[in-house]
Amino acid sequence: MPAPSSTASAFLPVVPRLRSLRNSITLAANPIPVLDTYLNTYGDTIVVYLGGIRRTVLTRDPGLVQHMLQKNHRNYPKSDLSHGVARYLGHGLLTSEGSYWLRQRRLIQPGFHRQRIAGLVALMQTEINDCLEPLERQLAKQGGFVEVAVHALMITTAFRIIARSVFSNSLAERQLHRMAELLTAIQAFYVRTVRQPYLRPWQHARGQFRRHDQLAAELRDIVRGYIRQRKEASGPVPDDLLQMLLDARYEDNGEPMTEEQVLDEAAILLVAGHETSANALSWMWYLLAQHPEVVTKLRTEITQVLGDRPATFADLPGLGYSLQVIQETMRLYPPAWILDRVAQEDDTYNGLALPKGTLISGYLYGIHHSAKLWDEPEAFRPERFGPDQVRQQVPYAYIPFGGGPRLCIGNQFALTEMQLVLLEMLRRFDVEWVEQPAIDLMPLITLRPRQEIKVRFRRHKA
Numbered sequence: 001m002p003a004p005s006s007t008a009s010a011f012l013p014v015v016p017r018l019r020s021l022r023n024s025i026t027l028a029a030n031p032i033p034v035l036d037t038y039l040n041t042y043g044d045t046i047v048v049y050l051g052g053i054r055r056t057v058l059t060r061d062p063g064l065v066q067h068m069l070q071k072n073h074r075n076y077p078k079s080d081l082s083h084g085v086a087r088y089l090g091h092g093l094l095t096s097e098g099s100y101w102l103r104q105r106r107l108i109q110p111g112f113h114r115q116r117i118a119g120l121v122a123l124m125q126t127e128i129n130d131c132l133e134p135l136e137r138q139l140a141k142q143g144g145f146v147e148v149a150v151h152a153l154m155i156t157t158a159f160r161i162i163a164r165s166v167f168s169n170s171l172a173e174r175q176l177h178r179m180a181e182l183l184t185a186i187q188a189f190y191v192r193t194v195r196q197p198y199l200r201p202w203q204h205a206r207g208q209f210r211r212h213d214q215l216a217a218e219l220r221d222i223v224r225g226y227i228r229q230r231k232e233a234s235g236p237v238p239d240d241l242l243q244m245l246l247d248a249r250y251e252d253n254g255e256p257m258t259e260e261q262v263l264d265e266a267a268i269l270l271v272a273g274h275e276t277s278a279n280a281l282s283w284m285w286y287l288l289a290q291h292p293e294v295v296t297k298l299r300t301e302i303t304q305v306l307g308d309r310p311a312t313f314a315d316l317p318g319l320g321y322s323l324q325v326i327q328e329t330m331r332l333y334p335p336a337w338i339l340d341r342v343a344q345e346d347d348t349y350n351g352l353a354l355p356k357g358t359l360i361s362g363y364l365y366g367i368h369h370s371a372k373l374w375d376e377p378e379a380f381r382p383e384r385f386g387p388d389q390v391r392q393q394v395p396y397a398y399i400p401f402g403g404g405p406r407l408c409i410g411n412q413f414a415l416t417e418m419q420l421v422l423l424e425m426l427r428r429f430d431v432e433w434v435e436q437p438a439i440d441l442m443p444l445i446t447l448r449p450r451q452e453i454k455v456r457f458r459r460h461k462a
Contacts, residue, residue, distance in 0.1 A: 012352065013042035021052025026322040027193040030450075032337070032365055032441055041367055045352070051197045056340075056359045060366030060374065063398035067349045068341045068360060069396075074343035079086045080358050081194055085445070088216035090260075091209065092268030093409060105258070105409065108265060113242040114408050117416055118313040119239065120165050124417055125310055127160040128424050135429070135457060136407055144460045147434055151449055152460070153272070153283040154421075155180055161417055162273035164392055166227050166266060168238035175222055182219045183271060186212055187444040227259065231254050242266060251262045251443035269410070275446050276335035276415050279336040281332035281421055282453055284326065287380050289433040294382060308462060316416065319423065324382040326382065327416050330400035332380060335448040339402065364399055375396040429457040 020115050033448065038046060059065065068076040077097045088094035092248065093104055096132040110116070117127045138146040159176055191202055203209060230242055237243055245262045249255065257265070286296055301321045305311075305377045311319065343358040354360070369377045373394055374384070381387065399407035408414075425431075434454045442450035 012047050013046060013350055014047040015042060015049070017052055019432075020049040024051045024196055025199075026052075028192060028440055030443060031195065034442055035366065036369075041361070044370075044372075051195060053197050054359065058244045058361045058363055060363045060370055061273045061395055062367050062399075063397065064349050064352075064360070065362040065364075065367065066396040066403065067403060068362065069177045069339075069399075069406065073346060073349055073404045073406070075344050076326055076346065076360070079340045079342040081340045081359075084194070086213065088190065088219075089271060090220065090264035092264040094268045094272055098257075101406075104261075104265070107250060108245070111241055111248075112413055114412065117413055120413075121313040121416065121420065123168075123240075124161050125424070127164050131157040132425065132428065133158060139457070139459050143337060145432070145455050145456050147454055149452045150285040150455050151278070151282040151453050154278045154285070156415070158274040158278035159178060159270075159423060161277075162270055164240075165273070165413075166241045166269055167230075167389040168240040168242070177224060179219060179270070182215050183275065184444075185215055186219070187446075191444050193309070214371065219429065220263060220267060221425050223270065224259075227262055227266060241269060255402050272408075273413070274412055275420075277417055279335045279446050279448050280326070280333065280414075281418055282329050283447075284418070284422065285431065285455050286334070286439060286449070286453045287329055288325070289431050290335075291380055294325060294380070295426065295431060298325065298422075302426060303462075306423070306427065307425070311420060313416070316419055319419065320386075321382065322419055322422055323415065324385040325413065326422065327400075328380060328382040331368045331384075331398055332378075333447055334364050334368055334400045336400065336402065336408075336447045337443050338363055339435040343373055348369050362449070365384060367399070368396060370397075401445060425457075426460070429458055430460050432456040432458065 017382050034227065035048075038048060038058065038340065044061045045057065045064060048056050050056055055340055058320075083095060083097070089095060091100075093108065096104060123410050128409050133135055135146060135148065143181075156176065159180065163176070189208065213294065227242065227246075230238075230246065242262075245257065245265055248257065274287050288298075298321060301319055305315055316323075339362045341362070343354045343360070346356050347354040371377050374397070396403060401414075403409040432455065434456050436454055437451065439453055440450040442448040
């Protein structure tokens with residue numbers, strides 16, 4: 001395994017401010033090629049200027065990221081770049097800080113324990129089956145194969161799974177599509193305000209901030225409606241994540257969350273719970289359709305463990321290669337591709353001074369693609385996540401769910417969901433690549449495909 005990089009110099013190379021400004025339009029559309037060029041030119045930890053204005057330390061050094069997220073995490077809260085999302089999504093676990101975040105984390109953590117996730121598997125399988133039925137009907141009509149827009153299918157599937165897990169009932173089709181539209185519009189606008197800060201006066205003058213506040217309010221009203229329906233409902237109480245939020249009581253005073261707090265947390269669960277999984281699953285089918293040898297290995301494992309039956313939660317540990325496929329997909333296409341922190345007090349890392357107020361961007365995509373950390377980093381090789389290989393990984397060389405105390409609370413939920421989708425679809429279908437123009441990256445808050453990904457599914461014959 002190649003040795004990790006380190007930041008040993010007291011002075012960092014600086015990308016000239018004018019170069020950052022000239023590249024700001026290109027960076028706004030897709031920052032990844034721009035950031036890769038900067039790092040390949042200047043080093044693994046550098047200074048850049050967001051939009052030619054905001055001074056930022058950009059790093060793909062896993063040691064520095066570990067320092068921020070784990071070793072000295074108390075000194076590195078999320079910056080205003082992350083907190084700005086709260087304007088649209090509320091003050092849930094994803095956007096809160098300090099003692100309030102810790103209090104909420106302790107309150108909500110039991111909802112994601114292994115036993116509760118096991119209890120949600122039947123709900124997940126029901127939604128997966130419902131989403132695959134139209135494909136089954138198309139195959140029956142066409143008698144051969146069906147070409148599928150997999151990102152659209154995975155968005156629908158992941159949204160239904162998280163909606164069913166939170167609310168015990170599926171979102172209406174109309175609301176499902178509307179929420180997806182709202183989330184895309186809000187994300188795209190917010191990211192533009194970060195990458196092109198010099199446009200903010202014009203955006204304010206054009207009423208764009210006000211318009212997107214209205215879109216966020218519409219999104220929250222949809223979620224609020226489900227919360228109030230639950231409070232007013234009679235009969236048996238569902239065992240879902242919304243009920244967990246409503247029933248939870250703070251240890252210090254025995255009080256429940258307010259409606260606004262429940263709304264904040266439920267909205268974050270819906271947004272984070274579908275967006276990241278849908279993107280990862282979409283990239284997974286993109287990769288599998290082009291690597292039939294990996295599909296063959298998956299089928300061997302599925303046949304040995306499952307035969308021709310659906311997977312249960314108890315089966316998943318014995319289906320290790322399917323998990324490795326998901327892990328390798330999230331290495332190549334990490335749903336959360338970058339993170340930011342700000343130094344609260346003066347600090348140092350490997351001789352590098354990090355004064356109070358330093359904004360640091362941990363470039364997770366860059367870490368996952370670093371030739372110093374991974375052999376043939378652009379190759380799709382699920383075997384890298386076999387037990388022996390994982391033990392050799394450099395700490396924080398692989399962090400699709402973040403790390404330290406703020407490790408994503410829903411990581412086990414997401415992995416379970418993705419594994420079930422993969423297994424059930426391959427149990428039914430063969431997957432083939434459809435020749436199409438190149439699929440570009442669209443890094444918003446999460447890493448989406450810019451164009452729709454099309455693959456061909458055929459009914460699998462055992």
